[in-house]
Amino acid sequence: MDLNDIRSWYTVVLFAVFIGIVLWAWSGSTKRRFHDASQLPFNEVEHPLDSSEDNKKGDHHE
Numbered sequence: 001m002d003l004n005d006i007r008s009w010y011t012v013v014l015f016a017v018f019i020g021i022v023l024w025a026w027s028g029s030t031k032r033r034f035h036d037a038s039q040l041p042f043n044e045v046e047h048p049l050d051s052s053e054d055n056k057k058g059d060h061h062e
Contacts, residue, residue, distance in 0.1 A: 024030065 025034070
């Protein structure tokens, strides 16, 4: 067995791992979890800054 055989088997193994990850990601059991994670940026509540936080930043001018 030479180096090219090892590289070929390594490629086949990595391709099988890739296919396994794709099948896991598209399986029904993870669909809801991934959907919930994709909605996280839209679920955050925005709070306006109060004057005490503006003073901490050092952006005020006198």
